[in-house]
Amino acid sequence: MTLTGTKQSTEHYRPWSNWAGNITSTPAITVTPCTDDDAVAAVRDARSRGIGVRVCGSSLSFSPLVATGGMLLDLRHLTGITGVDRDRQRVRVRAGTVIRDFAAELWTHGFSLANQGMIWNQTVGGAVGTSTHGTGRTLCGMSSMVTWVRLIDGRGEIVEIGEDEPDRLHAVQTALGVMGIFLEVEMAVVPAFYAEEKFRFEAWESAERNWLTNIDAHRNLSVMWLQSNAAAEAYSVPVPPGMSLANQVLHFAIDAIDPLPESEWCQDIGARRGPAYGVLSGENIVDTFCELEYMVPFDDGLEAVQRVQELLLGKHADQLHPMFIRFIKADEAWMSPFYQRDTVTVSVAGHPGADYWPFFTDVDQILREYDARAHWGKLHLFDRDYLARVYPRHGDFVRLRKEMDPDGMFLNDHTRRLFG
Ligand SMILES: Cc1cc2nc3c(=O)[nH]c(=O)nc-3n(C[C@H](O)[C@H](O)[C@H](O)COP(=O)(O)OP(=O)(O)OC[C@H]3O[C@@H](n4cnc5c(N)ncnc54)[C@H](O)[C@@H]3O)c2cc1C
Structure with a gap:
């Protein structure tokens, strides 16, 4: 009905x-x-x-x-920018706004988001709810941009939380929908900037040697390690004719550039340039997949990547999707995977319907050795005891959650197990 x-x-x-x-x-x-x-x-x-x-x-x-x-x-109808504070570089936006629309409207006000995920189809509420991130060693995830929120708590009352309550703010910055329903969010933004993207292949032996140099050479660097040409095809990466991509990496590098006239903007993947929001992210064009993304301390990143490579070249050589690697700066959100930890993210994927769990389970076991944290919006195998160990503010988060929602209105089976 x-x-x-x-x-x-x-x-x-x-x-x-x-x-x-x-x-x-x-x-x-x-x-x-x-x-x-x-x-x-x-x-x-x-x-x-x-x-x-x-x-x-x-x-x-x-x-x-x-x-x-x-x-x-x-909340698909609760959209749009509601206020711009030019001096403080803060913008308020309704939580149902899709990042693509938010960033485009932001541009007309002379601002950009400092960083975005690879796709822009998330809503503001969903992106900050899981600490959605882009890449860049000097750049934080999206939750850290939240400076104020207006939400409905578990009693059905409107509550505002801002920078005058840093603990509560850091608790709700990454809240997985368990602290309440966000109606409106204020985000710190940066002056509008232009950006340019470049793709470059490099053999792994060389990329491994140049690990830090490569990371520091660009504003935003994502690294895709490919075990085969089929791995490239799984993520729609064009394979150059006659080239074997086995044990190659594809660098997705983005840098800020001087302003460009609109006639020079380009949306071709691999050569995008123009307003930053259309270069940092794009439309979701890939076939469906299921993904696990774990975050390890920056200094352990290379070793963690090598351990997962061993799995993909050995026991789990049947897995077709490549490994995707990104770099994020520490933040203060209690349940953020980047909480007080500069991070390397390691992401693997499987085809829907295929049995990727034995592979994901092995990746989980290996990366736990590095106290891995998870992207909340992606698959993971964590239980409450493990969370309490690797998220130092987990207990505080659960306490505040109970204050905000004493009857557990906003818990489902999954979140009750982790935060109930
Ligand atoms: C193809 C693809 C590419 C992706 N690329 C990236 C990437 O580059 N980087 C990255 O970090 N992640 C990426 N993700 C993951 C994605 O960014 C997160 O899963 C994100 O949370 C999805 O946003 P959404 O709007 O769909 O939220 P949903 O998946 O609908 O919800 C996510 C969480 O946010 C909560 N939430 C949503 N709205 C509100 C609200 N108004 N108030 C309170 N809580 C709310 C929900 O309850 C839920 O807990 C990708 C996912 C896909 C499928």
Whole structure:
């Protein structure tokens, strides 16, 4: 049944799935509010019915963060920039805004995001909810940009948290939807800048020797290590004719450049240049895959990469997807994988429907030796005890979560196990 009123749409038992299709659920009610008041009313309605609430962004996450049999809140109509403070370089935006639209609107105000993920299809709420990140050794993830948030707590009340409460702010910066429903977020931005992308292949033996030099040579460097030509094809990387890409890396390098007239902007992958937001990220064009991404301390990064290479060349040589490596600066968000730790991210993927779990399990075991943390939006095998060990503020996060949501309205099975 679909009820569409003047204010919002409410659907019963509409099946939900994430982008990769590896997680599905059937929420009892899916509410798509058109105003903040609608969203507040929906949370209060769920309370009165005694059902839980999960909020989705673009449902891109691979992990079961959004799955619920209760109420699913979809904030797709709560979008747009709500305020620009030019002096403080802060911008307020509704949480349902897709990063692509946010960054494009930001550009018209003379600002850029300092960094973005590889794709721009996430919502603001979803991106900060999982510490979505781009790459760059001197650049932080997106959660660290959050300087204020207006949310609905578990009692159905509006709460604001800003920089005058640093602990609470650092707790909600990476909150996986368990601290409340974000309606509006303030983010620190930087003056608008132009950027240019270049792709370069390098044999692994050389890339290994030049590890630090390569990382420091560019504003944003991502490294894809390829075990075969098939690995390149799995991520739509064009294979140069006659070239074997086995044990090669592809460097995706991005640097800031001087302003360019629009006639010189380019959107060809591998040679993009123009406003930074369209070079740092792009449309999601790859076939579906399932991904695990673990974060290890920067100084352990090269060794961790070598250990995963051994798996992909040996026991798990049947795995087709390449390894993707990025570099992120430490931040202060309690549940951020970058919490007080400069980081190398190691990401592996499997084909939906294929049995990638034996491979992911081995990667998990190896990277735990480096106290790996996880990208919350991607697959991981962590339990609560492990979280308590590698996220020093996990206990504080759980305590504050209970204050914000005493009845556990915003927990689903997955998050209850980790933060209940
Ligand atoms: C093809 C692909 C490429 C990707 N590339 C990158 C990348 O380059 N870098 C990277 O770091 N990640 C990447 N990701 C992962 C992705 O950025 C994260 O999973 C992100 O959280 C997805 O955003 P979303 O809007 O789809 O959020 P969802 O997946 O819908 O939700 C994510 C979490 O945020 C919470 N949430 C959403 N909205 C709100 C709100 N309004 N209030 C409170 N909580 C909220 C949800 O409850 C959930 O816990 C990629 C994923 C895919 C599928």
